[in-house]
Amino acid sequence: MKTKQTIENIKLATLNKITSYFKNPSRHDFGCYGNSTSEDRDIAIRLLLEDMEYQIEEAKAEEKKDVETKTRALKMKKATQSAQLKTVLFPACENHEGRKAIEVCLRWICPVCGEPRGEIKKTDYIDGSGAVLKADGWENGCGHKEKMRKIRNEAANNGYNNAKTIVSGELVYKSQI
Numbered sequence: 001m002k003t004k005q006t007i008e009n010i011k012l013a014t015l016n017k018i019t020s021y022f023k024n025p026s027r028h029d030f031g032c033y034g035n036s037t038s039e040d041r042d043i044a045i046r047l048l049l050e051d052m053e054y055q056i057e058e059a060k061a062e063e064k065k066d067v068e069t070k071t072r073a074l075k076m077k078k079a080t081q082s083a084q085l086k087t088v089l090f091p092a093c094e095n096h097e098g099r100k101a102i103e104v105c106l107r108w109i110c111p112v113c114g115e116p117r118g119e120i121k122k123t124d125y126i127d128g129s130g131a132v133l134k135a136d137g138w139e140n141g142c143g144h145k146e147k148m149r150k151i152r153n154e155a156a157n158n159g160y161n162n163a164k165t166i167v168s169g170e171l172v173y174k175s176q177i
């Protein structure tokens with residue numbers, strides 16, 4: 001285990017510091033406690049041990065984060081492999097003028113957590129000029145909100161769509177319903 005090794009190293013490094021401190025108390029890391037009274041020594045050692053505990057906690061937290069990241073990546077991989085495919089219509093670009101829409105195929109999973117995306121319902125998309133485009137929208141049951149820009153990007157890169165067309169948003173696959 002990586003963490004076990006790291007913790008062993010932290011303990012060893014602390015032990016080395018304490019040993020070197022006892023060998024030459026006036027030249028240790030804690031210069032302000034260099035007078036070698038027993039009180040100085042107590043303080044210096046306590047600080048070294050506290051620092052060791054802190055480093056161990058950090059190493060454990062790091063390991064936990066790594067495990068969580070790997071678990072999440074594995075879950076996403078599985079979800080991606082078994083995902084349902086759905087074709088949706090949504091704005092081709094930010095200023096869609098009420099008519100620039102694209103129809104794209106998406107893996108029906110939330111890109112953050114891998115849970116299935118929400119039910120498709122007709123949604124009004126209003127651009128900067130106030131033009132309304134009726135297209136598909138959904139709310140994810142997991143609570144993760146999605147940005148249209150990211151969805152377009154996903155469509156451009158998931159291998160099911162014409163990436164160039166989607167990114168430029170210039171070609172209209174389907175007119176407004």
Ligand SMILES: [Zn+2]
Nearest residue numbers: 110113142144
């Ligand atoms: Zn989610």
